[in-house]
Amino acid sequence: MARSHSVRKFTKNLAEETQEAFDERWGTSTEWHEIDLLASLRDIVTQVSTRVFLGPELCNNKEWLNNTQAYTDNVFKAVRSIRRFSAWFRPYVQWFLKDCSKIRQQVKRAEEIIEPVIAKRIEEIALAQKGLAEMPNDAITWMHEVATGKDKEYHGAHIQLSMSMASVHTTSDLFSNILLQLCRHPEWIEPLLQEEQSVRTDGAWEKTSLYRMKFADSIIKETQRIKPLGVPLSHRHVSDDVILPDGTLIPKGAIVATNMSRMWDPEFYPNPEEWQPDRYLKLREELGKEHSSQFVTTTMESLGFSIGSHACPGKFFASSKTKLLLNHVLENYEFERVDTGKNATPLFVEYITNPKAQLRVRRKTISP
Missing domain, CATH: 1.10.630.10 (Cytochrome P450)
Known part of the structure; x- marks a missing residue:
């Protein structure tokens, strides 16, 4: 890219x-x-x-x-x-x-x-x-x-x-x-x-x-939030057994993916099923959320571009x-x-x- x-x-x-x-x-x-x-x-x-x-x-x-x-x-x-x-x-x-x-x-x-x-x-x-x-x-x-x-x-x-x-x-x-x-x-x-x-x-x-x-940015991000291209994202093939801190085993050969459900979680987004074009514009006005509410920023609550080292x-x-x-x-x-x-x-x-x-x-x- x-x-x-x-x-x-x-x-x-x-x-x-x-x-x-x-x-x-x-x-x-x-x-x-x-x-x-x-x-x-x-x-x-x-x-x-x-x-x-x-x-x-x-x-x-x-x-x-x-x-x-x-x-x-x-x-x-x-x-x-x-x-x-x-x-x-x-x-x-x-x-x-x-x-x-x-x-x-x-x-x-x-x-x-x-x-x-x-x-x-x-x-x-x-x-x-x-x-x-x-x-x-x-x-x-x-x-x-x-x-x-x-x-x-x-x-x-x-x-x-x-x-x-x-x-x-x-x-x-x-x-x-x-x-x-x-x-x-x-x-x-x-x-x-x-x-x-x-x-x-x-x-x-x-x-x-x-x-x-910023308003256009908010509309674009809100549209991506309410309808991403897919529900699971960042599919990965597990090369070795992985044991999570809670004891859950992810066996070698399994396919895992990122769960997108937080993008529609009312805990993070009130009325998540509703398209609110100024949602992120308002969030950017909150202290500490100016950066995380931008379209290009990835968080666990905004995974449209994936996250971490493999973000788009x-x-x-x-x-x-x-x-x-x-x-x-x-x-x-x-x-x-x-x-x-x-x-x-x-x-x-x-x-x-x-x-x-x-x-x-x-x-x-x-x-x-």
Whole structure:
């Protein structure tokens, strides 16, 4: 994921890419028209994320964007397919499974697309190190810096596909639920717009502008709290027997996960089933809770990004990206819900945004 100290340099580029992506997927018409919410947001988030991961060369490359999304979908399908077989048999049967074959084909094509871009970036890095050019600032450069001088193989296509898989479906799911909540509670849109206008410097976005968007931060965190991507999180395989202080034995070979139930515990969150967009804004006003109530902060009562050493390293990038997406929509579009389905469809231990949810949208008319 994008390193937090580098994200600030991308605010302007992210804002520009966000506008271009929405113009293409949601359109610029001032007439009402319907869009598939989750599908359109996946396209938009893929393009915006690719601007950071790969720079300007591939963020508008339709083949790369389509291949990236298809890879993500097929990985989850392949996991479900291969789990039908015993563990010892999986290395053999994977060669005969359709979904696994698709993944191999998509990785191969990704390598063909990205290798010229990586080669070009390495040349640019070499020139920058000699003081002959500006140092590129994207994930290709960061990964090259990490891999240089270390006895490790660096597979650029694999890493880029993995980063996209980790970021696209999570951000698009979260943001779609934010918009669905605002459709139900449109009274919160105006306060969000007022905050946006108050934090921007001469109409431009800065890293500090996003940090000062405390109300937007609260809405994003509250939406993640009430509907995380899954109920158990941080699955781990136990490599040796573990005996807890109370004597409980966790045997070798067991699969354990973090329980998310504290996020809906009334001891920590009064009326936990209710979406309260200013919940964390109020908590930030309490002594000692300014930091713990921010979207990017993980605690035992807020596990949307996991916790500890394995907490999501891209949470700062996710925060910046989601705030820019939110404010672009609120500033440029009117929107309302079309269907009456549920906000999220439970799927065993996952909560998946209703893929059939649609919005009716139109571009706002700018006053002369």
